[in-house]
Amino acid sequence: MSTIAAEPGVISLREITKAFPGVVANDRISLDIVGGQVHCLLGENGAGKSTLISILAGMQQPDSGTILVDGRSTPINSPKAAVDLGIGVVHQHSTLVPAFTVLENLMLGETGVLRNETRAKARLDELSELLGARIDPDALAGDLGLGQQQQVEIAKAMWKGSRLLILDEPTSMLTPQAIEKLAASVAQIKAQGLAVVFITHKLREAYQMGDCVTILRGGKNVGHIGADQLASFSEAQAQRAILAAMFGDDVATPEAADLAGATEAHREVDDIELGTKRVRLELSGVATRGHGHDVDIRDVSLAVHESEILGIAGIDGHGQAALAEVVAGQRSAAQGTIRFDGADITRRGVAGRQQLGLRYVTDDRLHEGTVGGMSVAMNLVLKRIGQRPFWKFGQINRKAVDAEAERLIADYAIKTPSSATRAGTLSGGNIQKVLLARELTDGARFVVVNKPTYGLDLKTVKLVRQILTEFAAEGGAVLLLSTDLDELVELSHRIAVISDGEIVGIVPNDGRGTAERVGQLMTGAIEGTPATEEAHA
């Protein structure tokens, strides 16, 4: 049994085990969560991090093992029990109700007959101060930008004055500025004596924010760096130790540094002479109109050449979705024309564009990207339904589908018990891989990718970036929308900056200083309209 003794003020997990059909998601995991410390939880996609969190949150019941709170064995058999214990959780996928106001979201689960809005507003003020963010209590949650939604989620997790705050990949969708804000909030919360569990795929965040680190692999606790040890490590040492545990000891040092993003981002794609390349996709004066709450694009003119990766930088929610969808054909252009290999495709639908080799990887992998109730294999051939060799005379050819699925699962290292597993049960990162695998195969000539690597572990990020680079090197063209500046600098030949639905400038990625220039364009746009990140509508 475990040798770590439980002390008061500590939540201890002992030998927690949880199996799902075909996988042991948590395999005898033991760890201690101490007040006043940020405990970072790292591990590759599907390592079992979110499962462990769901157990602490009362959303899942462990098959065996115990949870000790202040040294006493305390089963957490419902989310209510977790809330009552003071465990607040920000889950990997948002639990806000988009149609509710901020205040309604926060008050959800309160007991008592009447809604006490005055008290709730007072509590929100208290928390706003702690989080260093002002949130309009009457705004609809669905209208807020991602950064603000995150703040609301944290406020919600801390609503009942928690003793433990768990953040499951809170940074993967945030801009660097928002991440800095979040780090400040976490520091504040820690200073109040609360324990924080912080899940991330970015080692730099773990080193900067974490007091101690635990690494999971294949459901097991494969490494722990205690507070004293972590404090004595340099960043490079910490990274080496973490990577060794995360991927086994076979990661060579330079590769490790590269994986960790410790080296400064530099361009990794080959030079191309744009003048000599044919234009694959051309937008001229394209505008979209009306689509709920998100920002439309106005007068966007862009050209993407063959072999080129054109990056689109910008704060999330500034028209990226509209741009991606209008290119993919999911939204119609209110104005302007879209040309593909010189031919006008403005009026072509999604299927027509697909046939030309135009593909789209959405950033909404759960709802738009995959069908959770269908098998991984089916999701992998989803866009080829009815086509040979997978369908013959309207009949599915299981063998061909399974063979293709097995191939893609191997190529993209998708972690799934089998190709027949329901896609919805995969870990977040692996669902993303399914989506990428499906879109990047079979005659793709141009892809729009929206935040292709969010929520992916380091190795997979590298794999995906490599795939995109190779795709371009072989003559494909890529429109890469991302909020991750490093990613854009690494992959793009040119970077356009989108702000409030308009392209405000294009920077050639030709050596050092690209990031600064892009940043200037972005902030220049921000200075024009204060708090743009918040003004999402």
Added chain:
Amino acid sequence: MSLLSASVLAAFLTAIIVQTMPLILAAIGETIGEQSGVLNLGIEGVMLVGAYSGYVAAISSGSPWIGMLGGIAGGVVANLLLLVLNVWLGLNQIVIGLAITIMGEGLTSVLYLQNYSKHPQSVPGSSWAIPGLSDLPVVGPSLFRQSGIFWVLLIAMVAIAFLLSRTNWGLSIRAAGQKPSSLDAAGGNVLRTRSSAVLLNGAFVGAGGAFLSILTTGTFTAFMTGGLGFVAIVITMLSRGKVTWIVITSLLYGIAVAIKNPLQLIGVSVPADVFQMLPFIVVMVTLILFARSSIVPPALGSPYTRGAR
């Protein structure tokens, strides 16, 4: 002009009230269910059960009040099926709903045929003249001489509107229909919330049926709802959880039903069939005009299991 005398207008108003009330009650019941994510397609059957049990309770006790209670109890009991099979066991809402409708229709017809059809009995009338107000022209003999039951039900409606919009329970109900996992994660109880919604749904739909047999017609006949339950579902979807909207759209229907007599009185000669169709035409036109904006709760129809993905 004399044809539109005060007494004709009063009769018209009375007809609107008694035709509209069962629909409003049923639609409010359905709204509570739908807001929590439970679609009760069995509403037609539940209404009939309420109408029948209300009728039986009223004629055997001689009191329309007891009759109403009987109707409410009947509705709740009929909905227990939905509660157990759908909310607790997660079976398909559409299948269960249709089964309840068919069962309700069959059961009440058979029982009525066996027990009462040979000697049909009428429910004793009931009206409460509000002192002073009941002497007013037109509204006096119509609105202010309604049964006390009418006023109690009005209060119940206001109470439901208040509960849905102003209380923690109402918030939980709406969350259960929007995103049950959020309610669960926040420490709420999805099953309990939906159970309470289904029981209240039964109570209101049952009351709607009982109003129809006890106060609108004063008797029970087989299949007497004639699709009213399904009209209630349409109205629910159009009203998006707003009780005021339910009242307004139901009134449109009630007016379309009640307009027959005054029109015939002033000599508009239209075949009776047209009058029969009119309410449904009104519903259809409303649907065509406004159905684009009918937004149903995202989780409507899906059972909730914690931690499933």
